[in-house]
Amino acid sequence: MKENAIASEIIRSSLTFCSEEMGIALRNSAYSPNIKDRMDHSCAILDTGGRLLAQAEHIPVHLGSLPWGLKRTLERLERDGMELFNGDMVMVNNPYLSGTHLNDVTIISPIFHKGRIVAYAANKAHHSDVGGKVPGSIPADATDLFQEGIIIDPVKLMRRGRIDSDVVGMLSSNSRDPYQRRGDVRAQVAANLLGGRRISSLLQEYGLRAFVAASQSALDYSEKMTRLALRSFPDGNGSADDSMEMSGIGDIPMHVLVSKEGDTVSIDYDGTARQVRAPVNAVYGVTLSAVYYVLKCITDPDIMMNDGCFRPVSVRAPEGTLLNPEFPYPVSAGNTETSMRNADLLLRAFYQLVPERIPASCGGSMNNVMMGGAVPGGTWSFYETNAVGMGASGGRDGTDGIHCNMTNTLNTPAELVELYYPLSIVRYQFREGSGGGGKWRGGAGIERSYLIRADDTTFTIMAERERIAPQGLDGGGEGGRTEVYLERNGERSRVPSKCTLSLASGDIITLRTAGGGGYGEYSHREEELLAKDRRDRLILVRPS
């Protein structure tokens, strides 16, 4: 028994290492810049009950959504009687099953030991185009899921070790860049194969019994650590309200009540608006991601992520609402935008319980930019997200131009954009006058201008915080709001932060992302920092 404590520790850390190694393999062999350079993917190991054993997430929006989606998918397979054999892999992207949006294609494979399934390896990666009405597959005006791209219910991508090229073809032929889709799917397959090999060798070394014992003790361990962390802050309730912005629909209210008692926490979204005919609905998995993200930030980020972490947390989002919609409501931006707002909302509710751990709001959007069209010889599709200003916290200014909360992808270098797409970046710097004023100022947003070099380019922007500014805390000022401009024939006009436009060669789109909120009264800002503000010009101070 005693020796098992050590074996358990080794198996446990090997599980985490295995999911990390899968993530590296996926990144290294992927084709699209979105995965390769921006690392918009996550990998996981599950037990036979579909419980998460280990996860390497590179962006937090996959934190709770990946395990939720995998569990549901496995339940679905069982219900449908789809039997899995050694060497099989299942592909799925239906967000109501797999947990985020259609762009995120999930691949699951069973791991066999002596003829039995003993675990699963899985990964999820954002494909930059999965069809639908606009390049990038996040149409601002979608009214149902079908407009957001091809919907794939669980299908065998690989049978007994052989990739089904018909299945790959079905995905790639529905995409505007089929070549990248094929490469990315191959990379996802390679990652799962690697995960399977690693788990198999652990099983060989320690045996099934020790593996199962260690997996279950890992769940208990993470549960215990989470409970300990929750005990470290006072009991009580906190609530917050905010809204998503959607022109044509108006503001879409969100409400949360968080209650913390002893070593448990419950989150209730009752009071949040009904689902809408717009792409900002967030499937329940995405809602969970925001909850787990915020809890991880305010408790102990080093706790090994697995199913045990979820046990002390209960989340209620009534069905048919913005945060738990029903098929086939559109969801593409729920993943990117609503999840960001949900994080802001939760942080503000927790501010009432643990004020010293909470910063002012960040720029609150992933600022998705999608472009594409036809050029001689084929189609092209470009997707990227853009950073915002981080909220200030007591004791320090917010960081300028950085990805916050639910995302953490790398940007696309301007020089590569120009090499690979009919686009040029003509401006890319911090947005002056956007960091919310305060004793500590919010981070500045980003200003990025795209010069279009091909006619008939379809451009889609999906951003938030255009109307409702990022909030300051403790007397700090608001951050600058999102602005989008179109410059055509020398004339500059404002365009909405969620829209699709048809652009011509020579047009310039300028995106100015939101700044973070300030913290504390501006009148208390130290002289040395004021001098720096005068030089850097990044602070936003509204006349009081």
Added chain:
Amino acid sequence: MAVSLVGIDIGGTFTDIVAYDEQLHDFSLIKLPSSVRPEEGVMDGISRMREAGKAPSVLFHSTTVATNALLTKTGWPKVALVTTEGFRDVLEIGRQKRSELYNLRVERPLPIVPRHLRFVVRERTSSSGTVEVPVARHDLEAVADSLAEEGVEAVCISFLNSFSNKANEHAALEVIGGRLDVPVMCSSDVDPLPKEFERTSTAAVNALLYPIVSAYLRRLRTMVSEACGPVPVYIMQSDGGGTTVNGAIDRPISIIESGPASGVISSLHVSRLLGKRNLLTFDMGGTTAKAGMIRNGLVEYSHEFEAAGKTHSGRSVRGSGYPVRFPFIDLAETSSGGGSIAWVDAGGALRVGPVSAGSHPGPVCYDRGGTEPTITDANVVAARLNQESLLSGTMPISMHLAAASVKEKIAAPLSLDAEEASLGIIAIANNQMAKIMRIVSIERGYDPRRFDLIAFGGAGPLHAAEVAEPLGVGSIIIPPAPGLFSAFGLITADLKREYRASVMKMATELDGPAASGFYEELERKAVEDSVAEGWKAKTLSFVRTASAQYSNQGWELSVPVRMQPARSGSSRELDLGRLVTDFNRKHRQVYGYSSPSDPVNIVSLNLTAVIPMPRLAMASGRKGSATVRSSARTDERRVLYPEGERLSSIYDRRLLESGNSIRGPAVVEQYDSTILIPKAWRAKVDSFGNLLMVRKP
């Protein structure tokens, strides 16, 4: 006075000095505590060698001056950046990624150039190399005046797309360089490749280090020549090649990872000596363990790293440091060293590191005030280390204190006894170290079972066998002086200089002569540089590689470039077909698949100019028989292994002779290290004094 090659490796705690007498084929080794001023450490080392009757004929030096400046962020010169209008903040924005996902207050590393010293000018070059907006002289003059007013100490010029055409950057250099009396450098000269942030960062780090490194090396050169006359001084670069003082001053980014490179270069020497072309290197010291690889007799390089960045589970954390593109010996690192502290966390799990007891107070058994059990303490309790003294008996230790602390801090909370707890600490540390070995082998597509492991650093030989086993490695080399092995690498290094040409073309868009044109240009530059250093051009040899990727992939692989006889004329040209085949093969090896029908993009063509140093002849050790002399077997004691306690023979390494054979379980003790030979292993001393361990079949 005998003439010697002298290598001086300055580390954080110790300065290691190795001198090799070319006539006698004889080595002298000295370990000194490091001085506050590194040049004093060097001079100290030289005078100690002179006292021993050794005059340096050549001085090799590895230095932490550059990396320390980046880590401590103190004494930074005022650096300015001149960049394209609209792109003022590229250097600070980086890649937008935060280095810690769940830290709501995460900060970026301090920018090398603050916003108010980032100047912009109107100019534009396209990605295909057309100058769309030439840079205006009067704009540059205005910027130069502001730079002078600010009193900047170094300037870096980095324009968008300068990888495709250097004209605007060079025009700016001419005007600004002509008006300022401080170092001014262009990004396209320091690092001529695409991706604006990485190129700008590399150039900015170079500008930052220039004043620091040049001041140090000029001071050092003067001191050395005053003491020893005109002795050539070479500095170890991150790629494991030596460079001259001038070379290091021109490109200080090349010596950032000067220290860690040396151990791998020593291993390369052993690789050549023994004819073992595939080695995993395992270096375990007091605070960290490092893993590296030699494959087909060559060191594996990486072309980009984050200087002064953080690592997590052996991998570097993106966004935590300063990206620098210069080939460096890619080592995976984990915080398992002899001094790493074991602890039980709130959830009741046994953990090892990352906190280290360092050399002060050090492990509990040193009895210098340490109270937290370390890996060294666990090894003492498990009787793997001598339980009475270390350093050949010169340093008494307390087994009693070590056991009490393991018992109190680890064993009691986990309901184990002290022996079980010690084995647990060792097992967890070994697992962490096996991970970094996997990162450098399996994760890069190489099967570790096809490699021998070479173990060094004070603690490496003690853990090598148990780190090797889960990897399936069946053969281990322990060099004669494992604790001073890195310093030894200095005097075996070749001299090198790196050159890169940005290409950014599909292989199908190039032909042999066009591609060869890039090399002619690079080779001309290499010859020019070596003539300027006073070397004969004919001693130069060239290593050519290409960085390539499938079209649109963001990650490059490095593949060898081969030349073939040109179809016309007498010259040789680049074999593009071979390059594409090699790329596909390497992609399959590293990533598990290849796509031969997909176009291959050649990102850059790279040239390494090498001046080989004479190979050191190694003296053979005293020849003995398979049976160890009884005097060498000094003791026996009960040593703990995972399978139980075993009576193990203890040997004194100084008394071993070549040909001696030892069967496990056994422990070999020496001044700077201890070697553990578990039951499943046997060891043999070779004619160079290496201990070769083999796992019994």
